[in-house]
Amino acid sequence: MDKVRIGIVGTGYIGNVHGSIYSRDERAEVSALFDIISERAERAAKTIGGKVCSSQEELLENCDAVLVTAPNRTHKEIALAAIAAGKHVFCEKPFSIGIEDAAELRDAANASKGVFQVGHNRRYAPVYATLKKLLSEDSAHSAHVKMNRGELKNPVWTGDVNVTGGFLYETTIHLFDMMRFQFGEIEELVAYGSQHEYPELDEFSIILKFKSGFHCTFASSSDASWHFPFERIEVFCHHRTIMTEEMERLFDSRGMDANFETLSFHMTEKEEKWGYVQEDKAFIDSILSGEPPPVTADDGFKSVELVESVYEAIRSGKRIRFA
Ligand SMILES: NC(=O)c1ccc[n+]([C@@H]2O[C@H](COP(=O)([O-])OP(=O)(O)OC[C@H]3O[C@@H](n4cnc5c(N)ncnc54)[C@H](O)[C@@H]3O)[C@@H](O)[C@H]2O)c1
Structure with missing residues (x-):
């Protein structure tokens, strides 16, 4: 097969990260760019290449695979239009917003002949891949x-609930x-939430x-520091604690003394440390081999289901059980 022709819809921060990786991949080429702010696509074209398109339709005519x-x-x-045009799709997180939209997109993706991959890049980050390997060799309790x-100020739209x-x-x-990647499928959850700095929880x-009996606590704040x-x-x-610090380090403390091993990834280039290089490679692998991608539309749907379940648990004050 000739090079996979990549079209990018949205040439802001992450569009340029993926575009730059594909511009160096001999199995792919950046062939088309579309952004509602055309200057952004023009600026991106100078570094990652690709035809600057004046519409999404024009982009679809000039690529085999679409990055959303x-x-x-x-x-x-954007993803539904790409599927309807018979394209392979890489969709950044979040897969979509709301259960109904997520179910519609999941069903369309699963019915499509093309590859559909969701951008949960952290699964490929060396720190988290290492954690998964260590957990597969031990029995974790909690x-x-x-x-x-x-903050939710940069980019500006991250604080706008209508967009996010x-x-x-x-x-x-x-x-x-x-x-889900590390601990498996969830059986039930309870959640509390509050509103402080922004017009949302x-x-x-x-x-x-x-489902395995494993349990965990999860804290998340948008305006901590x-x-x-x-x-x-x-x-x-x-007698073992394994701890990660962002995508930089993993500590593995075993036994009853205070010694521990440290694995550091701070010398790894950011695009690889955060898993972007590996996920972009996996997308092309999947297109060329016909094998399912590592993060599917079903995974994307389940991440949306989890988000909605937490919001519902807070709204209702009830424990949420998963089928
Ligand atoms: N996986 C990750 O680590 C990661 C990191 C950053 C962002 N993201 C996700 O990627 C997406 C983009 O984030 P970003 O930080 O690159 O944002 P950004 O604001 O830097 O870029 C978004 C671009 O999309 C353009 N745009 C807006 N609406 C459009 C439309 N309808 N059609 C075409 N272009 C349109 C904007 O003009 C802008 O240039 C978000 O969904 C975000 O959650 C993922």
Whole structure:
């Protein structure tokens, strides 16, 4: 097969990250760019290449695969149009907003002949891939997970619930997907939330029980600070604690003394440390091999279901059980 021709819808921060990776991939080429602010597509074209298109339709005529890298609320419509045009789709997180839209997109993606991959990049980050390997060799009992932000001001739309769908969709969904990846399917949860700095719920405490019997606590604040690490997983096993600090480090403390091993990824390039290089490679692998991608539309749907369940648990004050 010739090179996979990549079209990018939304050439802001993350569109350029993926575009730059594909511009260096010999199996792919950036062939088309579309942004509602055309100067952004023109600027991106200078570094990552590709024809600057004046509409999404024109972009669809000039690519084999579409990267959906515009803000959250736009994902469903852009992805559905790409599926309808017979394209492979890489859709950034969040998969979509709301259960109905997520179900519609999941069904369309699953009925499509093309690949549909969701951008839960952290699954490929070396720190989290290592955690998964260590957990596969031990029996974990419980965990504490944290995912904070310092603000919802940059980019400006991250504080606009009409665009993001809510803080859990914008940020926390990364580690919601990570919990399923590391600990398996969820059986039930309870959650508390409150509103402080923004016109939406911006502070969350959640307790989850998994089908395996594993359980964990999860804290997420949108206006804490950028104190390192704003993202951390601590897992507790028999006389063992494994702890991650963002995508930089993993500590493994075994036995009854105070010694521990540290694995550091701070010398790894950010695009690889955060898993972007690996997920972009996986998308092309899947297109060329016909094998399912590592993060499917079903995974995307389940991350949306988890977000909605937490909001529902807070609204209703009830425990949410999963089928
Ligand atoms: N996986 C990750 O680590 C990660 C990191 C950053 C962002 N994201 C996700 O990627 C998406 C984009 O985030 P960003 O930080 O790049 O935002 P951004 O604001 O930097 O870029 C978004 C771009 O999309 C354009 N746009 C808006 N509506 C459009 C439309 N209908 N059609 C075409 N272009 C449109 C904007 O003009 C802008 O240039 C968001 O959904 C975000 O949640 C994921």
